[in-house]
Amino acid sequence: MHRRGVGAGTIAKKKLAKAKYKERGTVLAEDQLAQMSKQLDMFKTNLEEFASKHKQEIRKNPEFRVQFQDMCATIGVDPLASGKGFWSEIWQE
Incomplete structure (x- = not known):
């Protein structure tokens, strides 16, 4: 065997x-x-x-802006974190 x-x-x-x-x-x-x-x-x-x-709507419509920020927070993106670059241009008035 x-x-x-x-x-x-x-x-x-x-x-x-x-x-x-x-x-x-x-x-x-x-x-x-x-x-x-x-x-x-x-x-x-x-x-x-x-x-x-949707830059203008994000700036002018507080409800839409909150929804956009909530969506970003859900996926881990903080568009308000940086003072320079693309996201700062979106939030400038």
């Missing part, structure tokens, strides 16, 4: 398989990070376009 799954050869194969899984996991994690970064950039662009398109 032969016992399989025991011995130096089996241990080496398991180590190799483990290394391959780890490498594949790293590749997948890097791909996910790249995709998330791309989506975040696209979202930022779309949010800036929306704010620019």
